[in-house]
Amino acid sequence: xxxxxxxxxxxxxxxxxxxxxxxxxxxxxxxxxxxxxxxxxxxxxxxxxxxxxxxxxxxxxxxxxxxxxxxxxxxxxxxxxxxxxxxxxxxxxxxxxxxxxxxxxxxxxxxxxxxxxxxxxxxxx
Amino acid sequence: xxxxxxxxxxxxxxxxxxxxxxxxxxxxxxxxxxxxxxxxxxxxxxxxxxxxxxxxxxxxxxxxxxxxxxxxxxxxxxxxxxxxxxxxxxxxxxxxxxxxxxxxxxxxxxxxxxxxxxxxxxxxxxxxxxxxxxxxxxxxxx
Numbered sequence: 001x002x003x004x005x006x007x008x009x010x011x012x013x014x015x016x017x018x019x020x021x022x023x024x025x026x027x028x029x030x031x032x033x034x035x036x037x038x039x040x041x042x043x044x045x046x047x048x049x050x051x052x053x054x055x056x057x058x059x060x061x062x063x064x065x066x067x068x069x070x071x072x073x074x075x076x077x078x079x080x081x082x083x084x085x086x087x088x089x090x091x092x093x094x095x096x097x098x099x100x101x102x103x104x105x106x107x108x109x110x111x112x113x114x115x116x117x118x119x120x121x122x123x124x125x
Numbered sequence: 126x127x128x129x130x131x132x133x134x135x136x137x138x139x140x141x142x143x144x145x146x147x148x149x150x151x152x153x154x155x156x157x158x159x160x161x162x163x164x165x166x167x168x169x170x171x172x173x174x175x176x177x178x179x180x181x182x183x184x185x186x187x188x189x190x191x192x193x194x195x196x197x198x199x200x201x202x203x204x205x206x207x208x209x210x211x212x213x214x215x216x217x218x219x220x221x222x223x224x225x226x227x228x229x230x231x232x233x234x235x236x237x238x239x240x241x242x243x244x245x246x247x248x249x250x251x252x253x254x255x256x257x258x259x260x261x262x263x264x265x266x267x
Contacts, residue, residue, distance in 0.1 A: 001148075001151070024147055024176055024180075025144045025147060025176060025179070025180035025183070025184075026144040026145055026147045026148070055169075055172070055173075057173055057176045057177060057180065057237075057240075058177060058180075058236035058237045058240060059180055061236060062236070086166070086169045090173070090240065093239065093240055093243045093244075094236050094239060094240070
């Protein structure tokens, strides 16, 4: 199964990366190359939407971790969204969800972001 | 004694050491397991395990410019599925890797073998006549 990658701008210097298909040892490089090309330190938030991702293996997980690490390094945000059960299972086995912002839906993520923004506005950094 | 309709059989495929062979692997697994009374999750687990093992062999095995072959045998005996990966690369036993500090290390293969161990009931490695032979077994009929 191939991998389809769509990257769209999000408010607040964010990018939404939507994946469809299979992120495996054959397609992982394609994603890494795309991220290397499109993401730099001016990107303050990445939302990785996995709603249409059917399959994930450790090769793909490595790209995701590397991206999160990169965002951490310049205090950017990294959010994972809409994991299908079999994809979530991979994260669970690797115990990779700790320290990750994972959301079940767009609505859940929006609530979180609004709360964070309100915190900032209230002066609670 | 119940009449075991799930006769013992095995299927075989040979892949070359290119990651694009994943697709042939996935097709092979889907076709082989099609008639088996197993869940979607079971099929996914074996697909993931196989992908991890193939990726490991391609990465650690053959020198990147060498053409190498990987033999895969899938055997069913009415109670379990056994998949055997045979390659002629240098000796490499993935079970001997130390557990990685996954998130800080991002060590190649470490996450893969963790997934393989979690999703199969038995794993076995042997070196046989200059070949690595790695077998995983997953039970479906207890």
